[in-house]
Amino acid sequence: MIQHLDVDGVPTLLAPTGGPMRAGLAFRVGTADETLARSGITHLLEHLALAPLGVADYHFNGATAPVLTTFHMQGSEQDIATFLTAVCANLTALPTDRLEVEKEILRTEWSGRGNSIVDSIPLWRHGARDHGLASYPEWGLSALTADDLRQWAARWFTRENAVLWIAGDRIPAGLRLALPAGVRQPVPAASSALPSTPAYFANGSRAVVLDSVVRRSTAASLFAEVLERELFRSLRQEAGLSYQTTAGYDPRGDGYATLRALADALPQKQDAVLGGFVDTLAKLRVGRIEQADLDAAVGKRQDVLGTAEVDAARLPSYAFNVLTGERTLTVEEHQAELKAVTVADLHEVAREVTSTALLMVPDGHRADWAGFTAAPTRSTHAVAGTAYREKEDDGELRVGGEGVSYLGPGGPLTVRYADCAVLLAWPDGARQLIGTDAISMRIEPTMFHLHPDALRMIDAQVPADRRVLMPARDPEHIPQPRSAGRPDRSPARGQRSGATPAKRSWWEIPLMVVSGLVALAIGGPTFLLTLGMFITPTGQDEQWLWGVVVVGWLLTVILALPIVLLRRRRR
Template identity: 45%
Template sequence: MTRDDTEVEIDGVPVLRAPAPDGVCRAGLMFRVGYADETLTQSGITHLVEHLALHGTDLADRRSNGFTSMLDTQFAVTGSEDEVVTFFDTLCGTLSDLPVDRLDTERQLLRAERRSRGGLTVGPMLRERYGAQRHGLPAYQELGLHTVDADALREWAAQWFTRQNAVLWLMGDAVPDKLRLALPDGRRMPAPPAVDLLVETPAYFHEDHDRILCTAVVPRSPAVPVFRRALERLLYRELRENGGYSYAVEVAAEPRGDGYSTVTVAADTVPDRQDAAVGQFLDVMAALRRGRVPAGDVTAALDDARRQVSHPNWAAESLPARALDLLLGQTSGTAEGVLGTTIEDLAGVAREFAGSALLSLPVRRQADWAGFAPVPSGSTHCVVGTRYASRSGTGTELVVGPTGVTACGASGRARTVEYASCAAVVVWPDGGRVLVGDDGFEIAVEPTLFDLDAAALDSLAAVPAQLLVPLPARDPREIPQPAEPAAPAPDQEPDRRGQLRPLVLLLVLALAFAALFGFAAVADQWGGGALGAAGSAAGSGVLIGLIARLKRRDRK
């Protein structure tokens, strides 16, 4: 099966072309740089370059845009050939000379963008698997918006946004003759290595949500997109059609850049059927661990793939994915490879998927019984240093030493961040700070909550300056304060009725006991033990009834 496209170069930049399905010219300039290439202290620097580079390139009706993802940054445009040429002329010029006078404005815009889109759905999954480094960084705030200056932006653009590190894809009848890509020289940048911190898989942890989320890492192959389709069909049938436990099920797969793909599953749950939804999902995972993928789902997935790659628009629609493959020096496989996938191939992908899975489950839903290990919520060691008790009297302690900090909770769980493996330290003018370890553990050090002395502050000052992220002053209401003991109730006039009730109760009890014992004595004298026992029981019933009525009256 052939594609109707050509591969050429413009100014040293490879160009992938295919006919436009609707006759409208579309193009994208993709660079091999993304969030995974940053550090936590500079996170967001690529996003900043993207925003600054687009300044002055906007066409009417929002027909141009930029995107920063895990491994790549892309600038896309839709328009006439002349508009496409003008867009890339302006873009390349701006990348070579960023309008850093707009830096403060773009910082504010990016913070607003972050607030408007909320947190990343799979952010906690990335944090638990990768920590606060490389592939885990999209789970965190873009701290670089507070630290990056104009010089750092220029250096970043010169290193990453070069002709050797770019690929252009274009949907159109031909490459415009006037199209130029005047980018600086550089080199092709390899994908960053992924550092998986999970000690044991499959694993799970809890979040306060009503969904089932799952990520897994599998070797990249032509079978992965087929498995994605088969898994989505399988889960939709089991969770939606058969069980009625979920409304929407989505499965996605994307390259990680190191020869592996990340497969992500997201399924919502009906609130009062969460236990059943989790149980059914885990049953599916158990079958996948044994390499069992229903033959009907395999056939349907292959049919879907066959229709997709046979569609006239396939050559054009696959251009962005092929551009990323070219930048990564990899391939997701030809159409023939995808269609040649066998059930044995899918069985292998299924076992890899289930064996490397990380689940995020609603609170109080367990997966131990299905062979999933809880993700550790604490560190395996503590630093040696001075202990500082919490001013709230909660039993929480900070241990501050020359090598790092450990936070010890009242439950005995400890989290440690060592200075040598610290990703960033967020600091405020009031002295509060948060240490973030490479493993994702965070420790808040608040002078208002702990009696820290000069020695502790000197130790904290030993953190390398390049790890510090100074933030603006906090609103005083945002600064944590120790919990104050509850104030005693104000003095009140004694309730005379409350004082009299015990006396009345005692008097009633005395009379009841007198009646009881008197009746029992007479019964024992005249009628024997049986009647005496009955009399005692009757007297006890009267006594219990009196007490109950008094209590009910006292509550009114």
């Protein structure tokens, strides 16, 4: 049984355990509460609170998630009391003398972090704000000051915005949670960068991933397990196409949960895996759900609820519910809800999963054939302003009083100043604007016929709290026009973050030239023959000339087609 207690004004949860004592102090604040221009502030504050503790004989750590930050440890009663007391003292009086050191540690941590398959999904669903910030680097670190951190701590790291949980027999003697007074902070509303769902986007990873938003319920959590069983059965056991097939269910704290599923694939099997994945979703959407799969999922969950350690194991999720204001079921209530879930309930969840689905497919693949709409990679409009031509290709940069647009093949890219999530500024003059919809635009002065006043106007229009000064770049990394004898090493324009431009091959231009010459050689005489036949009517014995005209024009179109397709690809 979980007891509700109070320690120095902090709500406290206590449950018995047969193992070593462990505890966690959770605060209702995370990356989703930040802005992109000041991203990393919560993570940095977490590091500063732990830095003075040094090396200890007991295990402790901190974690910053989208809506929660937790300090946790396992050890003796005295160790836990010492640890949590010190954390609260450090949060109240931040050791800012380590500020620059911890910034470097976080930058190193980010640079060494392996790319997860699902890293880019948040920005495609939410854009460059709230829950979408998990996809981006912690660009805000460089600009953060000691005062910024103190203000952040005073707002978020308070006793009213915290919950303490302890797996043990009692509250550790000597524990003090000296936190300032504050208010419980609500979970941020989740934004959307998708005009419609179900949607899809292409990514370079060798996997198919489903991301859906569903109402939080016992039925939805069971559906995740049923979906995993179906994917394992169809894609691994029966077809032998995938090795890893997983599905998970993660409450968001606002009455909804994220449901994700993944199936990996070899390059030559990606088409088959994508087809099998979509077929599995379609099967569940139409209600073809096996009772045996539901029974297995329920039985697995009931086995966990029947263990002696169930209350201690539930403490972190219980604390999450307290902080977010969501209902927590007792073990008995949870068991009753599990038994009440039917195949019809799972069918309803399957329809909800499909209606909100965002599907990530491997590069070079599409999912529109399955009813998914391509997520936008371009803007729907362009701003008015002064136009600056691109030194290469046919692009145009437009800088106005309302925002900045790039006009080129494929549609416009636009970031309005009012919707700019961050402006990255390099000493050499390069700028990158990222809108809240995740549209990203890089402006390289070396690649445009750009007047210096254009950059000054952009800097003046974007609010100061959204600007991030970037470190100087190696001159070799600054893109130059190919005519200058150096390769273009980075994009001079942007797109929806996560999209990848097509690669250019050496043989494209020679093929375009040869196709053009041959098309001209055939098309020119065909045009003259066609013109002559219209001016001078042909006799009965010359009707075969019309066949020559048709064949000539057909060959001309076929030979000109590579030019059109390659030109579009290069753009």
